[in-house]
Amino acid sequence: MTGRLHTTTEDNEVTVVPGAVTAYRAPAGALPALGSVIVDADRDVVGIFCGTSGDLWSLRPVTGGTEWTVDPADARPATPEQRLRAETAGANARSRGEYL
Numbered sequence: 001m002t003g004r005l006h007t008t009t010e011d012n013e014v015t016v017v018p019g020a021v022t023a024y025r026a027p028a029g030a031l032p033a034l035g036s037v038i039v040d041a042d043r044d045v046v047g048i049f050c051g052t053s054g055d056l057w058s059l060r061p062v063t064g065g066t067e068w069t070v071d072p073a074d075a076r077p078a079t080p081e082q083r084l085r086a087e088t089a090g091a092n093a094r095s096r097g098e099y100l
Helices: 079-096
Strands: 006-008 014-016 037-040 045-054 056-061 066-068 076-077
Touching: 037 056, 037 066, 037 079, 045 066, 045 079
Parallel strands: none
Antiparallel strands: 006 014, 037 045, 037 076, 045 056, 056 066
16 A cells, blocks of 8 residues: 555544544544554454444454454554554455455
C-alpha cells in the first residue's frame, strides 16, 4: 500500500482512506471509531472495533471470524506496529480468499 492511511488532527478528527484500518485516537471515555484496531489486553489479541454490546465492546478478528466482546477497561489502542501487522494480516487473508 502506498500513501497515508489516516490523518489525525489535534481535535481527534480522523480522515480515513476507504478500506484502511483506522487508529483509535478517541478521548478517554469515548467510543473508538468503527474499524479501529484495538488490543484486548485480557486475551492479548488484536481486533477490529465493531460496536457495543451493552457495556462491552465488540471486536472481530482482523482476518475475519467470530466477534467477541471485551470490557473497555481491558481494551487499549493498538500501537503503530500492531496496526501495521493487523493490516498486513488482513490483506494477506483477503489475497488468499479467506476474508473479504
